[in-house]
Amino acid sequence: MPFKIIASQCTSCSACEPECPNVAISEKGGAFVIDPKKCTECIGHFDEPQCVAVCPVDNTCVVDTSLPRYQAPA
Amino acid sequence: MDVSALDEASAAASAVEIGEIRQVIAEHKGCGTSGASGKASCGSQASQAKLPTEIWEKVKNHPCYSEEAHHHYARMHVAVAPACNMQCNYCNRKYDCANESRPGVVSEKLTPEQAAKKVLAVASTIPQMTVLGIAGPGDPLANPKRTFKTFELVAKAAPDIKLCLSTNGLMLPDHVDRIASLKIDHVTITINMIHPEIGAKIYPWIFYNHKRYTGIEAATILNERQLQGLEMLTKRGILCKINSVMIPGINDQHLVEVNKAIKSRGAFLHNIMPLISAPEHGTVFGLNGQRGPISRELKALQDVCEGETNMMRHCRQCRADAVGLLGEDRGAEFTTEKIMAMDVNYDLEMRKAYQAKVEEKRAAKVAAAQEELPELASEMSGIKLLVAVATRGSGLINEHFGHAKEFQVYELSTTGAKFVGHRRVDHYCRGGYGQEENLSTIIRAINDCHAVFVAKIGGCPKSNLLKAGIEPVEHYAYEFIEKSAIAWFKSYLDKVQSGEIHHVEKGEAALRQGAMISAA
Numbered sequence: 108m109p110f111k112i113i114a115s116q117c118t119s120c121s122a123c124e125p126e127c128p129n130v131a132i133s134e135k136g137g138a139f140v141i142d143p144k145k146c147t148e149c150i151g152h153f154d155e156p157q158c159v160a161v162c163p164v165d166n167t168c169v170v171d172t173s174l175p176r177y178q179a180p181a
Numbered sequence: 182m183d184v185s186a187l188d189e190a191s192a193a194a195s196a197v198e199i200g201e202i203r204q205v206i207a208e209h210k211g212c213g214t215s216g217a218s219g220k221a222s223c224g225s226q227a228s229q230a231k232l233p234t235e236i237w238e239k240v241k242n243h244p245c246y247s248e249e250a251h252h253h254y255a256r257m258h259v260a261v262a263p264a265c266n267m268q269c270n271y272c273n274r275k276y277d278c279a280n281e282s283r284p285g286v287v288s289e290k291l292t293p294e295q296a297a298k299k300v301l302a303v304a305s306t307i308p309q310m311t312v313l314g315i316a317g318p319g320d321p322l323a324n325p326k327r328t329f330k331t332f333e334l335v336a337k338a339a340p341d342i343k344l345c346l347s348t349n350g351l352m353l354p355d356h357v358d359r360i361a362s363l364k365i366d367h368v369t370i371t372i373n374m375i376h377p378e379i380g381a382k383i384y385p386w387i388f389y390n391h392k393r394y395t396g397i398e399a400a401t402i403l404n405e406r407q408l409q410g411l412e413m414l415t416k417r418g419i420l421c422k423i424n425s426v427m428i429p430g431i432n433d434q435h436l437v438e439v440n441k442a443i444k445s446r447g448a449f450l451h452n453i454m455p456l457i458s459a460p461e462h463g464t465v466f467g468l469n470g471q472r473g474p475i476s477r478e479l480k481a482l483q484d485v486c487e488g489e490t491n492m493m494r495h496c497r498q499c500r501a502d503a504v505g506l507l508g509e510d511r512g513a514e515f516t517t518e519k520i521m522a523m524d525v526n527y528d529l530e531m532r533k534a535y536q537a538k539v540e541e542k543r544a545a546k547v548a549a550a551q552e553e554l555p556e557l558a559s560e561m562s563g564i565k566l567l568v569a570v571a572t573r574g575s576g577l578i579n580e581h582f583g584h585a586k587e588f589q590v591y592e593l594s595t596t597g598a599k600f601v602g603h604r605r606v607d608h609y610c611r612g613g614y615g616q617e618e619n620l621s622t623i624i625r626a627i628n629d630c631h632a633v634f635v636a637k638i639g640g641c642p643k644s645n646l647l648k649a650g651i652e653p654v655e656h657y658a659y660e661f662i663e664k665s666a667i668a669w670f671k672s673y674l675d676k677v678q679s680g681e682i683h684h685v686e687k688g689e690a691a692l693r694q695g696a697m698i699s700a701a
């Protein structure tokens with residue numbers, strides 16, 4: 108399950124963008140979005156998802172339950 | 182930073198109650214002010230004579246580092262740094278309002294290229310603009326690429342403009358070399374505590390080394406990084422201003438210790454600002470009813486710290502996209518749309534010629550204040566009082582009472598006139614007629630003053646001011662502030678001596694919180 112950004116809560120502060128180890132976050136029309144194909148939930152990189160840790164608005168970067176969990180490479 | 186140094190600092194500095202603070206002030210003679218010269222040697226009011234030449238060169242045209250310069254020179258901020266790496270309980274990143282003047286608030290984010298063009302456009306329109314600062318709206322060093330790119334572009338296109346940076350300090354030690362190599366010689370660090378237990382009440386979390394830290398752990402890291410960064414900068418000869426937010430009941434007494442700690446690490450200037458915490462701003466402090474200080478508390482704390490280090494008292498807690506003289510935001514004239522359409526011709530010679538004229542006026546003002554002093558010094562009196570001044574800059578009493586958006590407050594004593602703060606107000610006269618309600622808020626804002634100096638004032642506000650015990654003074658319209666204030670004070674003392682009037686202490690004044698009605 109990759110992470111997604113709840114657009115209505117995002118302040119477009121851009122804090123998450125440079126923190127993502129997979130360059131999965133970009134700005135689209137003033138709000139930030141996560142490319143689910145690139146998001147690895149930060150597994151293998153960091154202890155916690157970086158977008159969640161740096162975002163100033165709680166519960167804005169959340170797990171997208173509609174998609175399958177990311178499989179860490181063996 | 183080593184922790185023992187911290188402990189020492191705290192042991193040495195015992196907490197001071199506000200009551201004690203007042204007592205200390207009563208004994209405090211205003212640091213080095215001598216009756217003969219009458220020029221306060223302290224504060225950001227420091228004049229050329231009191232500073233080494235190389236430092237004077239750095240501050241003389243910087244409106245924030247020199248109180249005197251802020252009457253003549255302007256600064257601008259560009260909002261290129263939206264991201265932040267920590268959360269403060271007095272900040273709400275969601276809020277943005279064009280009518281609001283406070284840190285962290287902006288109307289538009291800029292790219293470094295847009296920002297550089299804006300700087301050139303403003304510098305060509307406002308020749309007294311001498312300083313470019315980057316102050317967020319997040320943290321400039323949490324956005325190092327955009328911040329330094331902007332400075333590089335501006336340094337190339339407009340080499341005469343001073344560069345200035347304001348940071349929370351968390352990432353500062355990593356960027357000191359870059360700051361030095363770009364010749365950024367003014368850095369502001371916001372330091373609200375040197376004890377993590379106090380920090381934990383101000384900062385809910387920080388994001389550092391790819392991890393979110395909370396509580397005491399977060400505050401410990403932050404504090405160590407801030408003090409380390411400060412030491413590294415001052416070692417390189419970079420002037421550092423420390424901003425502290427005064428939060429009653431949380432860090433107000435503690436700021437005396439903070440002041441000692443930053444002084445010992447070479448900070449040039451300490452700016453203690455009142456907490457802004459209206460509930461409508463949606464900050465944690467605003468919502469939980471944390472109050473800001475009243476003006477007397479703020480002044481008391483500033484006065485105590487003044488013996489330790491230069492104090493800044495003219496800070497306007499500006500927006501991160503403010504443009505123009507302090508207290509007079511012209512940001513609305515320079516929206517991205519307007520700038521991009523502008524044909525900018527950066528004329529260095531024109532700027533220099535204009536600034537040379539400013540220097541002439543400035544010298545005349547200093548000379549004028551000195552004229553009045555010798556006589557005053559010979560008057561023996563312990564009377565100290567505050568007066569308010571309506572000004573639009575240049576060190577002159579040149580604003581109509583009804584048009585004033587703020588009043589500058591001076592403390593008068595036989596040692597001269599000393600700037601001690603400013604009070605923001607709503608226009609008394611908006612849309613051409615005076616508003617009774619605004620008048621009473623103005624009176625509340627300057628209720629601790631004995632007189633208000635204006636270029637002009639209507640009959641109705643005049644009588645109301647008199648009723649409130651504040652003398653409206655029109656007599657010195659368009660004259661120099663300090664010279665006039667001293668002359669007025671002299672006649673006041675004469676009247677007290679002759680028994681014509683009886684000197685009474687004035688009451689308490691309210692610090693205006695939050696919103697300022699926009700000038701537009």
Ligand code: SF4
Pocket residue numbers: 109110126127128129130131132141145146147148149156157158159
């Ligand atoms: S969880 Fe990690 S990988 Fe996924 S978007 Fe957030 S920062 Fe990028």
Ligand code: SF4
Pocket residue numbers: 112116117118119120121122123124139158161162163164167168
């Ligand atoms: S950090 Fe949060 S608020 Fe800021 S841009 Fe990313 S998702 Fe939006």
Ligand code: SF4
Pocket residue numbers: 244245256314495496497498499507
């Ligand atoms: S916030 Fe204070 S220090 Fe910063 S530009 Fe405004 S007046 Fe100067």
